[in-house]
Amino acid sequence: MVAACGGGEMSLPDYVERLNAIVDGASQQYEALTATQQGAVLVAEGTQLNDFTPQDLQAAFEEMKEIEIEVRDATVAIEPPAQIADLHNLFFDFDDESFTSAQDVLATRAGTAADWEELSETPEMAAYRVALAEDKQRCTDFEAALDATAERLVFGETPWIPGELKEFVDAVIGCAGYPENPEDVYRPLPTSTP
Secondary structure (H helix, E strand, O other): OOHHHOOOOOOHHHHHHHHHHHHHHHHHHHHHHHOOOOHHHHHOOHHHHHHOOHHHHHHHHHHHHHHHHHHHHHHHOOOOOHHHHHHHHHHOOOOOOHHHHHHHHHHHHHOOOOOHHHHHOOHHHHHHHHHHHHHHHHHHHHHHHHHHHHHOOOOOOOOOOOHHHHHHHHHHHOHHHOOOOHHHOOOOOOOOOO
């Protein structure tokens, strides 16, 4: 009767569906942003940076922050099923905002940089690159923890682990989406001289 009135715990399939909807929406917003002339700076590297200014990066980071806030608010509003509450809390831990903070500081610095060479050598960029590498490592560690959980059959009678959740992690969390070398992001290539 409680379930019929809308109460009760969210089912595992409903949980995965809801997370997929949140992340799909954020992915679409991110793709739309990177498809714009200014937002394409987010995926630019090397000589591609010549098509942008550091101020473009500042504006793109500000738009990214809006997407991140939407995701945070939507995931915080979810009450996960008890058997995966620990994993939910591990992945959606918004208490450690070191990467977001480094991104905010870099955005502010990008707004005043004369060019990419100047921005690339700033302490703000160095801190951002370190925070990005650490965030990538956290993502990789989370995937490894999830794989170990599945291998140990911690969830026993929960047949969708590793099936649905593993598919969710691979497709949505997307650690592969991180740059291969975080230490080189937004690093312009030296200009060749004739």
